[in-house]
Amino acid sequence: MSPRHIPKILRNLGVLAAMSLLLTVLAPVGASADERIQDVNLRTPFDCGQVWNANTRTNHNPQLSVDFQRSDAMGQNTRSSAPGTVTTVEDLGDESYGKYIEIDHGSGVSTLYAHLDSQAVSVGDSVETGTVIGTVGTTGGSTGPHLHYEQKVDGTVVEAVLNGLEILYYGNTEVTSSTGC
Numbered sequence: 439m440s441p442r443h444i445p446k447i448l449r450n451l452g453v454l455a456a457m458s459l460l461l462t463v464l465a466p467v468g469a470s471a472d473e474r475i476q477d478v479n480l481r482t483p484f485d486c487g488q489v490w491n492a493n494t495r496t497n498h499n500p501q502l503s504v505d506f507q508r509s510d511a512m513g514q515n516t517r518s519s520a521p522g523t524v525t526t527v528e529d530l531g532d533e534s535y536g537k538y539i540e541i542d543h544g545s546g547v548s549t550l551y552a553h554l555d556s557q558a559v560s561v562g563d564s565v566e567t568g569t570v571i572g573t574v575g576t577t578g579g580s581t582g583p584h585l586h587y588e589q590k591v592d593g594t595v596v597e598a599v600l601n602g603l604e605i606l607y608y609g610n611t612e613v614t615s616s617t618g619c
């Protein structure tokens with residue numbers, strides 16, 4: 439190897455280093471589930487200013503789901519936690535989720551809203567943060583009005599983050615909705 443070739447090799451190494459750095463920045467697979475959840479910035483799925491109890495418990499199915507409760511839950515607006523595309527609008531009757539909706543927020547992040555009284559969107563609809571998608575109910579295998587809510591990454595339910603804050607696992611967290619304020 440003659441000395442005049444060395445600068446060219448170094449230049450090539452520099453280009454390779456820059457390319458790998460760029461790929462690291464661009465590749466979403468490099469981001470952890472936590473980072474992706476934080477990036478999507480999921481908001482409390484209710485009217486501005488409403489206070490709800492976010493309940494988590496070990497015998498919940500799926501285990502990391504959240505049940506949102508308040509005394510007058512029945513009929514309250516259910517709003518999309520983030521921008522996205524509606525992927526599921528189903529009615530399972532008296533079983534399981536009853537009337538439920540799923541929304542894909544990109545980056546592998548999705549949310550699910552169950553036991554709804556009514557559904558106000560269709561599959562393929564685009565929604566924004568705070569778009570009303572239905573109302574809270576007690577359909578499916580529910581024993582009283584509440585919103586069963588799931589945050590998923592790549593289809594797996596994860597610990598919910600709302601308004602940038604992790605809620606308590608396991609127990610109760612009082613959350614005040616700042617959606618659409």
Ligand SMILES: [Zn+2]
Pocket residue numbers: 498503504505585586587
């Ligand atoms: Zn539930």
